[in-house]
Amino acid sequence: MVGTNTTPVLSVNGVTKTIGRRNIVDGLTFDIHHGEIVGLLGPNGAGKTTTIRMIVGLIEMSRGDVLVQGHSIKGDFVKAIRHIGGIIENPEFYPYMSGYDNLRQYQRMSDGVSITRIMEIVKLVGLQDAIHKKVRAYSLGMRQRLGIAQALLHNPSILILDEPTNGLDPAGIREMRDYLKRIAREEGIAILVSSHLLSEMELMCSRVVVIQEGKLVTERAIGQAGENEELSTVTLRVNDLELAEQTASRLDGLTRIGSIPDEGALTVRLKEEDIPDLISELCNARVRIYRVEEHKSSLEDEFLKWTGGNRIA
């Protein structure tokens, strides 16, 4: 399904929410394409939830617009929202009804969703055994799965999830992440997730949009080097640190970052294509290499850099 389709599935254009004289969200603009998992990051109170709720039409925008598959949420809500599947915070259901009856509610509200489709989705999220039990008796993890089921029921082109892992245990979080990745890969569904669990976002998203005080701070891809990071930082563990440093210093374009003599660790920065040369030079010099580790700055480090630290959720 992933193809050459380049028109964005979701396009947020200068969305602003003003309450009183304060802009809770201020001129936010970003696009999401087919099959992409995008994280919306920001400290508490940055406007993540407000943004998500404006995208799904729960909160009215003061200015700007959101286009879903080319339909405006403002001007043509019914056509636009049809392509969205959403879980807004912990999904809440009618507790006195069974999971199945809850899904039937949403099935009746969407055109062209058959009962077979319900069972298909129930199987996908692994709720077959519990679907006829009352939601009251569901664990949070089961309710979260039912939440995914209701969001996917009408074959949306984009899933929008507000803090989907809130309150889940590590196993539940992992399960959720695996689902989402599978859905994005197999069905080509775009996904927008807001969260403040940075490590989670790092594992799940292909791109993050960082906002602070309602404004876009940065937007960048994850898992590949950014523009100003053509150089890799590598730590080598060797038996003879002195010899290694001597050998390494003869290479062009290599910067020594530091070393830890006790551990025999040498950290250098160099171009990715020079790494094999460095290794073979060291081997020729009879330096024994135990380990070569790439030094990645984690999303958390970067996040703190972007948002100026100390205000993280």
Place this chain on the structure above:
Amino acid sequence: MRSFGNLVWNEWLKMFKKRSFFLPYLLLAGAVILVAVMLYNFSGGDNGYGFAEMAVSTRGMGQMLTLLAVVVTAGTVAKEHSMGTIKLLLIRAQSRTKILASKYTAILIYVVTLVAFMLAVSVLTGQITFGMENGSATLNDVLQGSLYNLVYTVVYVTLTFMVGILTRSSGAAIGIGMFSVIVESMVVQLLARYSWSKYLLFLNVDLSMYSGGGSSPVPGMSLAFSITVLIAYLLLFLGAGFVTFKKRDVA
């Protein structure tokens, strides 16, 4: 149209699947039968239709039906907010206006079933307890009493529906809805001497005052006048409710 039918069916199921769904029916049937037995034992009573007319009319036991309907109505919008289900309800491919209209329709259907049920139970109980022979009242009187009580209930239910939307609190909606029903007769007594009071909701809501040659509380009122005033109030309540529901930010 089919999709609106689906929405109404959804709302009906939300009420029906609750364990408390049958409680109002049971309470009404219980009250009617209890009063019938008491009347039979202590005063003899008149004929079956006479009893039924008393049972279904607003000034008889019909007001109890109104109070029960108010309680059920109060939760329809407010509970969606308090349970958090409103978020999943409003992100469907349906307009908010349509969703709210389906809720109101389901409530109206519910009120009609309550009134019809009470009518049936009252007539049946009356016939069994007091016999079928004709007295002063006829089946027609019973039907008319039921109809007036239906109108009466719809007005208060609509008021409660609006309060539920505006406040998002079922407690407030129940409180205001019930309070209005209860203070109604007092307001009528206190304010009936002022001629402007004929435009008040409370003085027009009980249409049964025009039947049987009774006089209206304020001179110059008629059945047509009261119906017009009630329609104006209903439109006001629904207008306020729908506009608020459509505009509201769900945070």
